[in-house]
Amino acid sequence: TxxxxxxxxxxxxxxxxxxxxxxxxxxxxxxxxxxxxECIDCAVCIPECPVNAILPEEDVPADQQVYIQLNADLAKSWPSITKRKSPLPDAEEWKDRKNKLSEIVR
Ligand code: F3S
Incomplete structure (x- = not known):
């Protein structure tokens, strides 16, 4: 995935x-x-992300391994999104910050 x-x-x-x-x-x-x-590992999404957030599971760095299970867990309760929308208003301010795990709102 x-x-x-x-x-x-x-x-x-x-x-x-x-x-x-x-x-x-x-x-x-x-x-x-x-x-x-659902993911078929086609990888077409990877170059689309302006902040390079999407990685093949095998390339997820050691300090972000928690995101593998997190994607699986969150995907179970969140609705599908298939159409692009505007980024969050503070996206530019947050895109280069680290250690954002605790910022995720469920
Ligand atoms: Fe990138 Fe998609 Fe998030 S384009 S910033 S992974 S919503």
Missing amino acids: HVVTEACVRCKYTDCVDVCPVDCFREGPNFLAIDPD
Whole structure:
């Protein structure tokens, strides 16, 4: 599967959702998750994300391994998103920040 990682938190640019052929993105208030049961590993979403938040599971860095299970868990309760929308208003301010795990709103 592919995994949405930390850079997405409080940004949510949503360019990724437009290109997904299997509609596997799920939307929370300030983060997106990929449903691992739906993702076909096509990788077309990777270059769409302006902050490089999407990675193949095997490339997720050690300090972000928690995001693998987190995507799976959040995808179960969040609704599908298939159309791009505006980023969050503070996206530019948050895109380069680290350690945003505690910022995720469920
Ligand atoms: Fe997030 Fe990047 Fe998509 S910021 S919503 S993974 S385009």
